[in-house]
Amino acid sequence: xxxxxxxxxxxxxxxxxxxxxxxxxxxxxxxxxxxxxxxxxxxxxxxxxxxxxxxxxxxxxxxxxxxxxxxxxxxxxxxxxxxxxxxxxxxxxxxxxxxxxxxxxxxxxxxxxxxxxxxxxxxxxxxxxxxxxxxxxxxxxxxxxxxxxxxxxxxxxxxxxxxxxxxxxxxxxxxxxxxxxxxxxxxxxxxxxxxxxxxxxxxxxxxxxxxxxxxxxxxxxxxxxxxxxxxxxxxxxxxxxxxxxxxxxxxxxxxxxxxxxxxxxxxxxxxxxxxxxxxxxxxxxxxxxxxxxxxxxxxxxxxxxxxxxxxxxxxxxxxxxxxxxxxxxxxxxxxxxxxxxxxxxxxxxxxxxxxxxxxxxxxxx
Amino acid sequence: xxxxxxxxxxxxxxxxxxxxxxxxxxxxxxxxxxxxxxxxxxxxxxxxxxxxxxxxxxxxxxxxxxxxxxxxxxxxxxxxxxxxxxxxxxxxxxxxxxxxxxxxxxxxxxxxxxxxxxxxxxxxxxxxxxxxxxxxxxxxxxxxxxxxxxxxxxxxxxxxxxxxxxxxxxxxxxxxxxxxxxxxxxxxxxxxxxxxxxxxxxxxxxxxxxxxxxxxxxxxxxxxxxxxxxxxxxxxxxxxxxxxxxxxxxxxxxxxxxxxxxxxxxxxxxxxxxxxxxxxxxxxxxxxxxxxxxxxxxxxxxxxxxxxxxxxxxxxxxxxxxxxxxxxxxxxxxxxxxxxxxxxxxxxxxxxxxxxxxxxxxxxx
Numbered sequence: 118x119x120x121x122x123x124x125x126x127x128x129x130x131x132x133x134x135x136x137x138x139x140x141x142x143x144x145x146x147x148x149x150x151x152x153x154x155x156x157x158x159x160x161x162x163x164x165x166x167x168x169x170x171x172x173x174x175x176x177x178x179x180x181x182x183x184x185x186x187x188x189x190x191x192x193x194x195x196x197x198x199x200x201x202x203x204x205x206x207x208x209x210x211x212x213x214x215x216x217x218x219x220x221x222x223x224x225x226x227x228x229x230x231x232x233x234x235x236x237x238x239x240x241x242x243x244x245x246x247x248x249x250x251x252x253x254x255x256x257x258x259x260x261x262x263x264x265x266x267x268x269x270x271x272x273x274x275x276x277x278x279x280x281x282x283x284x285x286x287x288x289x290x291x292x293x294x295x296x297x298x299x300x301x302x303x304x305x306x307x308x309x310x311x312x313x314x315x316x317x318x319x320x321x322x323x324x325x326x327x328x329x330x331x332x333x334x335x336x337x338x339x340x341x342x343x344x345x346x347x348x349x350x351x352x353x354x355x356x357x358x359x360x361x362x363x364x365x366x367x368x369x370x371x372x373x374x375x376x377x378x379x380x381x382x383x384x385x386x387x388x389x390x391x392x393x394x395x396x397x398x399x400x401x402x403x404x405x406x407x408x409x410x411x412x413x414x415x416x417x418x419x420x421x422x423x424x425x426x427x428x429x430x431x432x433x434x435x436x437x438x439x440x441x442x443x444x445x446x447x448x449x450x451x452x453x454x455x456x457x458x459x460x461x462x463x464x465x466x467x468x469x470x471x472x473x474x475x476x477x478x479x480x481x482x
Numbered sequence: 483x484x485x486x487x488x489x490x491x492x493x494x495x496x497x498x499x500x501x502x503x504x505x506x507x508x509x510x511x512x513x514x515x516x517x518x519x520x521x522x523x524x525x526x527x528x529x530x531x532x533x534x535x536x537x538x539x540x541x542x543x544x545x546x547x548x549x550x551x552x553x554x555x556x557x558x559x560x561x562x563x564x565x566x567x568x569x570x571x572x573x574x575x576x577x578x579x580x581x582x583x584x585x586x587x588x589x590x591x592x593x594x595x596x597x598x599x600x601x602x603x604x605x606x607x608x609x610x611x612x613x614x615x616x617x618x619x620x621x622x623x624x625x626x627x628x629x630x631x632x633x634x635x636x637x638x639x640x641x642x643x644x645x646x647x648x649x650x651x652x653x654x655x656x657x658x659x660x661x662x663x664x665x666x667x668x669x670x671x672x673x674x675x676x677x678x679x680x681x682x683x684x685x686x687x688x689x690x691x692x693x694x695x696x697x698x699x700x701x702x703x704x705x706x707x708x709x710x711x712x713x714x715x716x717x718x719x720x721x722x723x724x725x726x727x728x729x730x731x732x733x734x735x736x737x738x739x740x741x742x743x744x745x746x747x748x749x750x751x752x753x754x755x756x757x758x759x760x761x762x763x764x765x766x767x768x769x770x771x772x773x774x775x776x777x778x779x780x781x782x783x784x785x786x787x788x789x790x791x792x793x794x795x796x797x798x799x800x801x802x803x804x805x806x807x808x809x810x811x812x813x814x815x816x817x818x819x820x821x822x823x824x825x826x827x828x829x830x831x832x833x834x835x836x837x838x839x840x841x842x843x844x845x846x847x
Contacts, residue, residue, distance in 0.1 A: 141560040146537045148516055158542045162549030167558040170537040172511045177523045177535055184527030193532040195506040195567035202560035 118152060121271045125248070126156035129207060130164065132278050133246040133322050133330045138165035140204040143243075145173040150211035150250035157207065166205075173208060175217030182221050187228055192235035200239035210415075211250035215258045219356045223385070227446065244323040248274070248330040249415060258353075259411030272406045273331040273416055281333055282320035285403050287476050288335040288468070292316035295463035298339065298399060300424060302459035304347030304363065309339035309399060317434050319400075326434040333404025333419040338435035338442045339396050339426075342366040346426065350452035353412055357382040362451055364428075370394045371428065387428065392445030398427035398435075400450070401461070401469070414450055422456040422472035483517060486636045490613070491521035494572060495529065497643050498611040498687050498695045503530035505569040508608075510538040515576035515615035522572065531570075538573060540582030547586050552593055557600035565604035575780075576615035580623045584721045588750070592811065609688040613639070613695040614780060623718075624776030637771045638696040638781055646698055647685035650768050652841050653700040653833070657681035660828035663704065663764060665789060667824035669712030669728065674704030674764060682799050684765075691799040698769025698784040703800035703807045704761050704791075707731040711791065715817035718777055722747040727816055729793075735759045736793065752793065757810030763792035763800075765815070766826070766834070779815055787821040787837035 130136045142161055146154040154170065161168045200206065218226075230237070249255060249270070256266030292298070296312040314337045318325050321332035348362040359379030364371050371394040376383050387394050402423040410417050418425045427450040431442030455461065461469040473480045495501045507526055511519040519535065526533045565571065583591075595602070614620060614635070621631035657663070661677040679702045683690050686697035713727040724744030729736050736759040741748050752759050767788035775782050783790045792815040796807030820826065826834040838845045 139555060141558050143560070146539075146542075151513055151539065151541070154537070154539070155541050155545045158545040159549040162546040165551065165553070165555075167555055167561070168542075168546050169558075169561050169564070170539065170542055172519070172535040172537040174511075174516065174519070174535065176516070176520050177511075177533075180520045181523040181527040181533050184524040186530065188530070190504060190530075190532055193506050193534075195508070195564055195569075196532070196534050198563040198567050199534070199560055202563050204560075 118156065121275060122152050122156050124275050125153060125271065126160045128275065128278070129157060129246060129248055129330055130160040134205050134207060134244050135323055136161065136164055136166050136205060140166040141202060142166050142205045142207060143169050143171060143199065143203045145171045145206065145208040147209055147211035147250065148174050149213055149252040149254070150209040153209050153250040157209070173210065175212050175214070179218045179221050182225050182229060187225055189229050189232035191232050196236050197239055200236055200243065203243050206240050206243045206245040208245070208247045209250050210247065211252040211255065213254050215254050216356060223355060245328050246323065246330055247328060247415070255413060258413060261411070269409070269411065272408070273404060273419070276331070276333065276404065276406050278320055278322065281403065282318060282325060285318045285320060285333070285335050288401055288403065288474070289316040289318045291463050291468055292335065292337050297464055299462040300346065301462070302453070302455065305345060305453060307342065307344040307346045307366065309396065310341040311337050311339050311399070313437050314338050314435050317432065329415060331404055331407070331416065331419055333406070334400045334402050336398050336400035336432070336435070338431035339399045340443070341369045342396050343368070346453065348451035348453050350410055350417060350423065350454055351412070352414065352417065352452065354379065354382050354386070354449060359383060386447055386449050389447045390445050392443045393429050393447050395428065395443045396426055397429045397431040397443045397445065397448055398450070400425045417452055418450050422454065423452050424455050424461065425450045425452040427451070483521065486640060487517050488521050489640050490518060490636065491525045493640065493643070494522060494611060494613055494695055495525040499570050499572060499609050500688055501526065501529055501531050501570060505531040506567060507531050507570045507572060508534050508536060508564065508568045510536045510571065510573040512574055512576035512615065513539050514578055514617040514619070515574040518574050518615040522574070538575065540577050540579070544583045544586055547590050547594060552590055554594055554597035556597050561601050562604055565601055565608065568608050571605050571608045571610040573610070573612045574615050575612065576617040576620065578619050580619050581721060588720060610693050611688065611695055612693060612780070620778060623778060626776070634774070634776065637773070638769060638784070641696070641698065641769065641771050643685055643687065646768065647683060647690060650683045650685060650698070650700050653766055653768065653839070654681040654683045656828050656833055657700065657702050662829055664827040665711065666827070667818070667820065670710060670818060672707065672709040672711045672731065674761065675706040676702050676704050676764070678802050679703050679800050682797065694780060696769055696772070696781065696784055698771070699765045699767050701763050701765035701797070701800070703796035704764045705808070706734045707761050708733070711818065713816035713818050715775055715782060715788065715819055716777070717779065717782065717817065719744065719747050719751070719814060724748060751812055751814050754812045755810050757808045758794050758812050760793065760808045761791055762794045762796040762808045762810065762813055763815070765790045782817055783815050787819065788817050789820050789826065790815045790817040792816070
């Protein structure tokens with residue numbers, strides 16, 4: 118076994134999920150994620166945690182959803198009980214075809230998601246972490262050779278997370294102290310309020326309210342958005358290619374939108390509900406182990422020199438205790454490249470210029 | 483997809499597990515059983531049952547067990563709750579290596595099994611069914627080519643179960659009415675009491691107290707065994723090849739044993755506990771779709787023209803209400819070929835001679 122698979126398992130179990138003896142762990146395994154599952158099982162055994170493995174297959178889900186009449190039972194008791202009693206849910210993605218569910222109508226997916234919202238909440242109440250095992254299908258999605266993709270993925274995953282968390286703490290401090298964020302680059306001049314919001318130092322660990330491996334972003338929940346933003350990083354949303362999205366905001370709400378490709382998908386998302394036209398997230402990518410876009414949101418949004426915004430649901434961790442943030446059935450991230458001719462300002466001060474943060478040596482004041 | 487995979491799924495869901503809308507179904511999927519899992523998921527969706535898939539991998543189990551210090555938690559709550567609330571557990575075996583757990587010490591397996599006995603009981607309280615997807619590793623175990631093995635497996639699985647159940651009912655009637663069974667062939671002259679015991683017509687359906695697909699045997703729980711029996715069908719027990727076992731019984735208990743190969747494994751089993759030296763099962767194979775031995779107990783013990791006996795635990799379904807049968811931590815089946823120069827008698831009357839039952843045309847009275 119590739120030594121990096123064992124390292125990945127060790128980072129997932131120790132750094133990300135903070136697993137200890139006696140933890141009741143659900144491990145969800147993608148059909149091509151077997152090797153990482155074996156390595157994780159060894160880590161869990163060594164720590165004396167309990168292990169129950171589930172099978173996360175898009176093809177199985179597709180077959181089930183396509184055959185069902187759509188009148189789904191709400192939160193089946195056996196599944197709800199499992200996740201309510203679980204301490205940790207580790208999900209290892211990785212199948213044979215990233216488009217395995219392409220022909221499942223979005224309405225069916227949405228109906229199923231809604232019927233399982235109690236199960237999902239129970240899962241989110243655990244120390245959950247999502248990661249992927251580098252597979253050939255993900256390499257293909259990234260337009261990369263398999264071994265090339267493995268190198269890419271492990272560079273992103275096997276970081277010095279402690280050091281990155283320290284650097285990201287600087288960005289969190291700036292956002293926590295700030296009231297307004299402004300993004301400026303070609304096609305973009307956007308201001309957002311972040312007053313009273315708490316930024317999350319997303320250092321790929323539940324200890325940091327961070328549930329992705331890799332992670333490496335600082336995010337918060339903005340509101341009162343005004344202006345225009347262009348997302349120039351191509352991506353796949355709900356199975357469709359989307360390119361060069363432009364959103365125009367007034368009083369916090371999208372009032373105009375267009376895209377060079379995939380505009381229909383974008384329109385569908387924005388029309389889901391009222392919250393889908395408001396921002397739920399501003400995220401600043403700080404993982405310099407990710408050096409290219411691979412059409413996978415798990416990696417793309419964490420890349421250094423990028424900023425992403427999501428329309429839809431905001432994360433509770435960013436909100437004042439007891440306060441509701443933007444509510445929506447969707448949370449769709451879109452990314453803009455900040456590496457050139459750009460600036461990110463907080464309360465009028467430049468924090469990042471052309472991709473370089475002000476605490477970095479190369480920063481031009 | 484091979485049409486037989488869909489038929490297998492349909493038999494499993496309809497005939498075997500009797501699944502209906504709203505059933506909470508756990509589907510355990512072996513690493514190479516993906517295609518059958520997809521077909522089963524479609525059947526479950528069509529019926530409006532709920533689906534939760536688990537991953538049944540010997541390699542994952544091995545990694546976990548080898549790394550663990552052996553001080554296992556007893557029946558973790560999340561797993562117990564899942565199975566207590568489940569209606570049905572469908573297990574589809576099929577991995578890449580039938581010896582995936584070969585180097586896990588039997589003591590470790592036994593300690594783990596004991597620690598999970600509550601979970602196991604909860605699973606046995608569901609409408610559980612075990613089957614296998616024909617894989618290359620099972621073909622190899624059977625010393626058969628892959629396509630040849632597929633034909634073999636589907637011949638065994640895709641029977642007219644209703645018709646077989648009717649034929650097996652005749653055998654059940656004979657056993658239910660009888661008091662004593664005698665097996666006679668070269669190296670074998672064995673008598674067992676079956677007074678007050680109820681035979682199970684194991685027709686591969688929970689409606690018949692039958693939990694294997696394929697099945698096709700009638701079994702009961704004998705006692706007061708006397709005499710000698712030779713098991714001439716070679717098999718793998720706990721990972722070891724075992725051949726030509728001879729057991730000698732007095733007053734229901736094994737008093738002497740030997741084997742041409744694997745005698746140590748046999749000795750270990752017989753010394754597990756007191757119940758391991760007594761019979762827990764007499765089974766009469768009646769599935770004529772199984773035409774050869776494949777070193778897989780799921781198939782071998784169901785083959786027409788065979789009889790098997792198990793030392794160890796008896797099944798409750800064979801016992802008078804509230805009565806305990808033979809208790810043991812083991813249940814090890816061993817098979818004898820009845821196709822030639824043999825007879826099976828119940829209360830002195832020949833029921834099967836040279837593999838032919840008395841209700842069959844070729845029977846020689």
